[in-house]
Amino acid sequence: MFELLKLTLREKKWVTLALLSTFGVALFTAIMMNLVQPVIDEMFKANPAAVSVSAAPASGAAAAETKVRVLDLLWKLLRIDRAGIKKALPLVLIIVIFGKGLFTFFSSFFMKAVGNKVVKKMRDDLYAHILSQSSGFFDRATTGDLMSRLTNDVDRIQQAVGTAMSDIFEESFVLIGLLLTLFLNDWKMALVAFVIAPLAVIPMAAFSRQLKKQGRKSQLKMSDIYNLIHETVTGNRIVKAFTMEGFELRKFLKASWRYYRINLKLAWVSSLSSPFMEFIGGVVGAFILVVGADRIAKNQISPGDFGVFVSTIFYMFTPIKRLSRANNVVQQAVACYDRVQEVLNMPQEIEDRPDAYPMPAIQGRVRFDRVGFAYLADRPVLFDVDFETKPRETVALVGLSGAGKTTIVNLIGRFYEATSGTITIDGNNIRDVTVASLRSQIGLVTQEIVLFNDTVRANIAYGLDDVPLERIVESAKAAECHEFITELPQGYDTVIGERGGILSVGQRQRLALARALLKDPPILILDEATSALDSESERLIQQALTRIMKNRTTFVVAHRMSTIRNADTILVIDGGRIVESGSHDELVRKPRGIYRKLHDLQFPEEEENGR
Ligand code: ADP
Ligand code: MG
Numbered sequence: 001m002f003e004l005l006k007l008t009l010r011e012k013k014w015v016t017l018a019l020l021s022t023f024g025v026a027l028f029t030a031i032m033m034n035l036v037q038p039v040i041d042e043m044f045k046a047n048p049a050a051v052s053v054s055a056a057p058a059s060g061a062a063a064a065e066t067k068v069r070v071l072d073l074l075w076k077l078l079r080i081d082r083a084g085i086k087k088a089l090p091l092v093l094i095i096v097i098f099g100k101g102l103f104t105f106f107s108s109f110f111m112k113a114v115g116n117k118v119v120k121k122m123r124d125d126l127y128a129h130i131l132s133q134s135s136g137f138f139d140r141a142t143t144g145d146l147m148s149r150l151t152n153d154v155d156r157i158q159q160a161v162g163t164a165m166s167d168i169f170e171e172s173f174v175l176i177g178l179l180l181t182l183f184l185n186d187w188k189m190a191l192v193a194f195v196i197a198p199l200a201v202i203p204m205a206a207f208s209r210q211l212k213k214q215g216r217k218s219q220l221k222m223s224d225i226y227n228l229i230h231e232t233v234t235g236n237r238i239v240k241a242f243t244m245e246g247f248e249l250r251k252f253l254k255a256s257w258r259y260y261r262i263n264l265k266l267a268w269v270s271s272l273s274s275p276f277m278e279f280i281g282g283v284v285g286a287f288i289l290v291v292g293a294d295r296i297a298k299n300q301i302s303p304g305d306f307g308v309f310v311s312t313i314f315y316m317f318t319p320i321k322r323l324s325r326a327n328n329v330v331q332q333a334v335a336c337y338d339r340v341q342e343v344l345n346m347p348q349e350i351e352d353r354p355d356a357y358p359m360p361a362i363q364g365r366v367r368f369d370r371v372g373f374a375y376l377a378d379r380p381v382l383f384d385v386d387f388e389t390k391p392r393e394t395v396a397l398v399g400l401s402g403a404g405k406t407t408i409v410n411l412i413g414r415f416y417e418a419t420s421g422t423i424t425i426d427g428n429n430i431r432d433v434t435v436a437s438l439r440s441q442i443g444l445v446t447q448e449i450v451l452f453n454d455t456v457r458a459n460i461a462y463g464l465d466d467v468p469l470e471r472i473v474e475s476a477k478a479a480e481c482h483e484f485i486t487e488l489p490q491g492y493d494t495v496i497g498e499r500g501g502i503l504s505v506g507q508r509q510r511l512a513l514a515r516a517l518l519k520d521p522p523i524l525i526l527d528e529a530t531s532a533l534d535s536e537s538e539r540l541i542q543q544a545l546t547r548i549m550k551n552r553t554t555f556v557v558a559h560r561m562s563t564i565r566n567a568d569t570i571l572v573i574d575g576g577r578i579v580e581s582g583s584h585d586e587l588v589r590k591p592r593g594i595y596r597k598l599h600d601l602q603f604p605e606e607e608e609n610g611r
Contacts, residue, residue, distance in 0.1 A: 021110060069305075153336035214265050365391055445524075481514045484510075
C-alpha cells in the first residue's frame with residue numbers, strides 16, 4: 001500500500017496537478033451541498049404553506065435565522081443580497097456543477113497519466129531485470145509465470161495507480177469537504193452521526209485482508225494458466241503427435257476452474273463490501289432523521305440546514321463506496337506489486353566485480369583448474385575438471401549424454417559460475433573481467449538453435465551493428481546457407497517467423513553457424529552444432545567448419561568421428577570428470593579406454609577399413 005503510494009508520489013508534477021484539481025472537486029462539491037439550504041429556505045419562503053409547516057415557537061425562530069452559514073461568504077463575494085439569492089440560485093447551480101465536472105475531468109486525467117507513467121517504468125525495469133538474469137534464473141523460471149508478471153500483474157498495478165489512487169485522492173478530499181460541511185452546518189448532530197461511523201471500520205479491515213489474500217491466490221492461478229498456454233503452444237506438435245489434446249485440455253480446464261473459483265470468491269468479498277458500507281450509512285441516516293426532527297421542532301436549525309445535513313450524509317455514500325472499492329483494487333494490486341518486486345529484488349547471480357576490467361583480446365589459452373560445478377546445491381555434476389588449451393587449438397569433448405559436456409562449455413562464457421576451482425583465459429580469471437567483454441569474444445552454436453522473429457539478415461548479424469550485406473553473404477556461403485536463403489521469397493530480407501518456423505532444423509543450424517562465423521570470435525563453441533544435419537549437409541559444411549576452426553580456439557561437442565578425430569585434443573567426459581585426454585591416435589590405442597569403446601561402438605566398419 002505504502003509502496004504504491006510512494007511510487008505514485010514520485011511523479012511529482014502530475015500528482016501535484018491532480019491534487020490541485022481534486023481540491024477543486026472537493027470545494028465545488030461542498031458548495032453544491034450547501035446550496036440545498038437556500039433552495040429549501042429561500043424557495044419555500046414564497047410558499048406560505050411550507051412556512052407554516054415549519055412554523056416554530058417564536059422564541060427559537062431567531063436562532064435559525066441568524067445562524068452564520070458558509071454560503072454567506074459566497075453571497076458576499078458575488079455581491080448578492082438576500083432578495084437576489086433566489087434569482088441567482090439556478091445560475092450558481094449550473095456554474096458549480098460545471099466547475100465540479102471540469103475539475104473531476106482534470107483530476108481523473110492527471111492521475112491516469114501518473115498510473116501509466118508509473119507502470120511503464122515498472123514494466124521497463126522488470127523486463128530489463130529479467131533480461132539481465134543469469135542462465136540459472138531461466139532454468140528455474142517458467143515463461144508463463146514471467147509473462148503473467150509482466151502483463152497481468154503490471155496491468156492490475158496500473159489499474160490501482162491510475163483509477164483507484166485517483167479515487168482515493170479525490171474521494172478523500174470530497175469526504176473532507178463534506179465532513180466540514182456537516183460540522184459547520186450543525187456540529188452537534190454531526191458528532192452524533194460519527195459515534196456510529198466507526199462501526200464501519202472493523203468490517204472494512206476484514207474485507208481488505210480477504211481481498212489481499214485472494215488476490216494473491218488469483219495471480220498465482222493466472223500464472224498457471226499462462227504456463228499451460230505457453231507449453232502447449234510451443235509444444236503443439238508433440239501434443240498432436242501423442243494425441244494429448246484431451247489431456248492438455250483437461251489440465252487447462254482444471255487450472256481455469258481454479259482461477260474461476262478464486263475469482264468468484266474475490267467477487268463475493270468485493271461485492272459484499274459496498275452494500276455493507278451502504279447499510280451502515282443507512283443506519284446512520286435513520287438516526288439523523290430522529291435527531292434532526294427533534295432539532296427542527298425546537299427550531300435550533302432551519303429546514304434548509306437539515307436539508308443540507310441529510311443530503312450531505314447521503315451524498316457521502318458515493319465517496320465512501322468509491323473509497324472502499326478503490327481499497328479493494330489497491331489491496332489486489334498490492335499482491336501484484338509484491339510479485340513484481342519479488343522479481344525485481346532477485347539478485348543478479350552473475351555480475352561484474354566492482355573492479356572488473358575488460359577482457360583483453362583473447363589469444364585462446366583456456367585453462368580449467370580443478371573446476372567443480374553444481375546446478376543445484378548438493379548435486380554436483382562436474383568434479384575436478386582440469387585441462388588447458390593452446391591458442392588456435394581444437395578441443396573435442398566426447399562422452400555419453402548427461403556426462404557434463406554442455407556444462408563444461410557453458411562455464412567458459414560464464415553462463416554459469418563454477419562452484420569451485422578457477423577458469424582462466426590467457427591468464428585472466430574470467431571472474432575478474434567484465435561479462436560483456438568476455439562473451440563478446442566467444443561464439444556459441446548450440447544444438448537448440450535460437451532464432452528471432454526477424455529477417456534472415458538480422459538473424460545472421462545478431463548482436464553486430466552495421467554489417468555490410470557482402471559480409472553477411474560471405475558467412476552465409478561459408479556455412480552453406482546462401483543457396484537456400486536466395487530461394488526464400490524475399491531472400492535475405494525474409495522474416496523467418498518465431499524461432500525460425502519456416503526453416504528446417506538443418507537450415508536453422510546452418511544459419512546459427514553463419515551467425516557465429518560473422519562474429520568471428522577468438523573462441524568458438526560448437527555444442528552439437530551439426531547434430532541436426534544429415535550426412536550430406538554436414539559433408540558440405542565440413543570444409544567450411546575446418547577452415548573456421550583453424551583460426552581460433554574451438555571447443556566442439558560432437559558425436560561424429562569425422563569431426564572428433566581431427567581435433568588436436570580430445571577430452572573424454574564421464575560422470576562429470578575428464579577420464580581420458582589426448583589425440584585421436586593416442587586414445588584409440590588404449591585397448592580398454594572409454595574412447596576406444598565409444599569409437600568401436602559407433603564406427604566399427606570405419607575402424608576395420610582403417611580409414
Ligand atoms: P551433456 O551435455 O554431456 O549431455 P550436460 O552438461 O547437459 O550433459 O548435463 C550434465 C548433468 O547436469 C546432467 O546430469 C543433467 O541432468 C544436469 N543438468 C544439465 N543442465 C541442468 C540444469 N539447467 N539444471 C540442473 N541440472 C542440469
Ligand atoms: Mg549437451
